[in-house]
Amino acid sequence: MRKFMDEDFLLTTQTARLLYHLYAAKLPIIDFSAKLRTGDCSAERHWSSIADILLSNDAAHRAMRSCGIDKKFITGDASDYEKFRAWCTCMPSMIGNPLFHIHHLALRRYFGCTLIINSRNCDAIWAETAEQLSSLAYSSRTLIANAHLNAICIPEDPVNTPNDDIAHNANTSCPMQVYPLLAPDRLMEIDRTGFSAYLTKLGDANGFHITDLASLEAALVAAFDRFEAAGCRGVSVSLTDFTAFVRPDPYHADQALRTAQKTDGREVSPEQLACFRAQIMRLLGRECVRRNRTMQLHFAAETSITAQNLLLSYLTDEGALPPTAAYPHVILTRVPTVKAAVSGDAPGSLREQIGSLAENSALGKSLGLSSHASLPLIPAQHEYFRRTLCAQLGEWVEGGLYPADTEALAELVCDICFNNAKNFFGLGL
Numbered sequence: 001m002r003k004f005m006d007e008d009f010l011l012t013t014q015t016a017r018l019l020y021h022l023y024a025a026k027l028p029i030i031d032f033s034a035k036l037r038t039g040d041c042s043a044e045r046h047w048s049s050i051a052d053i054l055l056s057n058d059a060a061h062r063a064m065r066s067c068g069i070d071k072k073f074i075t076g077d078a079s080d081y082e083k084f085r086a087w088c089t090c091m092p093s094m095i096g097n098p099l100f101h102i103h104h105l106a107l108r109r110y111f112g113c114t115l116i117i118n119s120r121n122c123d124a125i126w127a128e129t130a131e132q133l134s135s136l137a138y139s140s141r142t143l144i145a146n147a148h149l150n151a152i153c154i155p156e157d158p159v160n161t162p163n164d165d166i167a168h169n170a171n172t173s174c175p176m177q178v179y180p181l182l183a184p185d186r187l188m189e190i191d192r193t194g195f196s197a198y199l200t201k202l203g204d205a206n207g208f209h210i211t212d213l214a215s216l217e218a219a220l221v222a223a224f225d226r227f228e229a230a231g232c233r234g235v236s237v238s239l240t241d242f243t244a245f246v247r248p249d250p251y252h253a254d255q256a257l258r259t260a261q262k263t264d265g266r267e268v269s270p271e272q273l274a275c276f277r278a279q280i281m282r283l284l285g286r287e288c289v290r291r292n293r294t295m296q297l298h299f300a301a302e303t304s305i306t307a308q309n310l311l312l313s314y315l316t317d318e319g320a321l322p323p324t325a326a327y328p329h330v331i332l333t334r335v336p337t338v339k340a341a342v343s344g345d346a347p348g349s350l351r352e353q354i355g356s357l358a359e360n361s362a363l364g365k366s367l368g369l370s371s372h373a374s375l376p377l378i379p380a381q382h383e384y385f386r387r388t389l390c391a392q393l394g395e396w397v398e399g400g401l402y403p404a405d406t407e408a409l410a411e412l413v414c415d416i417c418f419n420n421a422k423n424f425f426g427l428g429l
Contacts, residue, residue, distance in 0.1 A: 004116070005104055010387040015404065016394025023413045024386040028150035030421045031378050032325070032341075033181070033236060033296060033370040036154050045140035045375075050129040051080035053110075053376040054103050055087055059344075063099055064090055081126060088122040098350060098384060105380040110143070140375055147379035149176045151427050155183030155236040158223035159198070159205045162230040177427070181236040181296065182227050184220065184284070188239060188277050190260035191268040199261060211261075213254035217283050224287050233425045234294035234322070235284045239277065242303045245310035246274035253279035278311065285320030294425055295324045296370075298343075323424060325367055339424060344371035344381050350388045364412045367421045386417055 002008075011017045035057070047053050054060060064074045064087065072078045073086035094100040107113045111129050115121040132138055143149075156162050162180035186198050203210040206226070208219040224232070256272035288295050299308055308326075315321040327343045340361055342353045350369075357363050369385040371378050393409060396402045402409075421427075 005101070005108070009101075010384075010391045011394070012391060013394035013398045015397045015409070016390045018406070019393060019409055019413050020387055020390040023410050024390055024417055025383075027386075027414060027418045028148045029379065029382050030151045030368070030418060030425075030427065031149070031371050031373075031382070032151075032153040032233075032367070032421055032425055033372055034152045034154055034378055035372055035374050036152065036178075046138065047133055047376065049080040049084065049133065050107075050111075050126060051084040051087070053374075054106065055083055056374055057377070059099060060087065063094060063097065067093055084126060085119070085122050088117055088119050088125075091117040096349075102377060102380045102384050105383055106377055109147075109380060109383070110376060143376060143379075144176045149378065151177045151179065151422075151425075152378070153179045153181050153233055153236075153425065155181045155185075156227070157186060158182055158184050158220060158227075159201045161205070161226060162232075177231075179231045179233045179425075179427075180227050181234060182224055182232060182284075183236045183238075184223075184280070185238045187220075188237065188280065190256065190265055190276055191273050192265045195260050195265040213250060213257050213279070216257060220280070220283060221287065224291070228291065232293065233427075234288050234296065236296040236298070237281070237284065238298040238300075239303065240300050242277075242299055242307055242311075244270065244274050244304065245307045245314070246271055246278060247314060248275045248279035248282065250279065278314065281311065281315065282318055282320045285315045285318070285322060288322035289320060292426075293322060295322050297324060297326045299327060325370070325424070327370070339365065339367050339420075341367040341370045341421075342385060344369060344373055344385075350385055351392060354389060354392050364415055365420060366416055367424055368416050368418070382417075386413075389413065389416060 008017055011020055055064075061074050067090040069086050069090065070076075073083050078086075091100060091103075103117060107115070107117065107125070107129075111132055113125060113128050115125050115128075117125065154162075186192075187202065189195070199210050199216070202223075203215070203219055206219040206222040208215050208222065210216045210219055224235075252272070252275050256268060256276040259272060260268050260276075285295060287293075312321060312324075312326075323339070325339050325341050327341065340357055342350055342357070354363065357366050369382055371381040373381050390413065393402070393412065397404050397409065
C-alpha cells in the first residue's frame with residue numbers, strides 16, 4: 001500500500017514520474033483566470049485563518065452544501081473556526097473530489113502540515129496553521145515568490161479600475177506580473193433585477209450617461225481603454241443559460257437594452273436577451289481583434305453546443321473572433337482559432353477534462369489550467385493538474401498508445417503547462 005500523498009502522488013508509472021519531477025514540477029505558473037482580492041498582490045496581504053484560505057471559494061461552498069452543512073457555516077455569520085470545523089466534518093466524505101487532494105496539497109506546501117483534514121485533527125490543524133499565519137513571513141508576497149508564480153490574469157468588471165494591478169506591476173521586488181481582463185458578466189444579464197442601477201454605475205465609471213446602445217458601446221470602449229493602460233490581456237465573458245443564439249442587429253439590441261432599463265430587467269424576453277448578448281459579443285470581439293487581444297468564453301455545462309457553435313461562427317463571419325479560449329472545449333472541432341484549457345471549477349475531474357481535450361482537439365496545443373482560484377490555492381491547483389497530466393501521459397505511453405520519446409513528451413508537458421499560455425496571451429516573460 002502506497003503512502004497517502006507521497007512525492008509520487010498520482011504518478012503511477014515510471015514515465016509519469018520522470019515527466020513530472022524533471023519537467024512539470026520545475027515550470028513557473030501562469031494562471032489566466034484567477035480570483036484575487038484587493039491587496040493580494042499590491043500589498044503584503046495576510047490571511048486571518050486556514051478557513052480564510054481554504055473556504056473563500058464557490059467550489060468549497062458547493063461541497064459543503066452537498067454535505068448538508070447549514071448556510072450559517074458556509075457563507076453565514078459563523079466564526080472562521082466554526083466554518084473550518086464544519087469543513088473538517090465534510091472531508092472524509094469527499095473521496096474522489098479534487099478538493100480533497102487540493103486542500104491537502106495546500107496544507108502541506110504552504111504550512112508543512114501533513115495531518116489529514118478531519119474532525120479528529122481539526123483543532124491541531126487550526127492551532128498549527130494559526131501560529132504560522134501570525135508570522136509576518138506568511139504573506140501574499142512570500143507565497144508568490146515561493147510558488148514560482150510568473151503571471152496571473154484577473155477578471156475585472158468594467159465598473160472597476162484595476163489600480164491594484166498597476167500598483168503591483170510597479171513593484172519590481174515581486175517577480176509575478178498581474179494582468180486585468182475586462183469581464184462584463186453583469187452586463188450580459190440584462191434580465192436580472194438591478195440592471196438599471198448597474199448600468200448607471202457603468203456609465204459613471206466611464207464618463208457616459210447610458211441611454212441607448214450607442215452610449216453603452218461607447219462606455220465599454222472607454223472601459224477597455226482604461227484597462228489597456230493597466231496591461232489588459234483581453235476580455236473574459238461568462239455566458240450562463242446560453243441555450244439559443246439570435247443573430248443581432250443594432251435596432252433590436254437597442255430595444256432590448258431600453259426594455260431592460262425601463263423594467264429593471266423584469267420584462268426582457270429570451271429573444272431580446274440572446275440578441276443583446278450577441279451584439280455585445282460582436283463589439284467585444286471586434287475590439288479584441290483591433291487591439292490584438294484575446295477572448296475567454298466561459299459557457300455553463302448546460303449550454304447548448306449548437307448555440308455555442310452558432311455564436312462562434314457568427315463572430316468569425318463578422319471578423320470579430322480574436323484568439324479565443326473557450327470552456328467547455330467540445331466546440332473546438334468547429335473553429336480552429338479557438339483554444340481550450342482545463343477549468344479548475346468545471347464539473348468533472350481533471351482527468352476527464354484532459355481525456356476530452358485529447359479526444360476532441362489537440363491536447364498539445366491546449367492552454368493548460370485556468371484555476372479560477374484564490375491566491376493561496378493557485379499553486380496547489382496547478383500542482384494537482386500537472387501531476388494528473390503526467391499521470392495520464394505516462395499511462396498512454398506505457399500502455400503502448402504513444403511512443404516512449406522523452407524529448408517529445410517533455411516538449412508536450414512544457415507547452416501545455418507553460419509555453420502555450422505564455423505565447424497565446426502575449427506575456428513578456
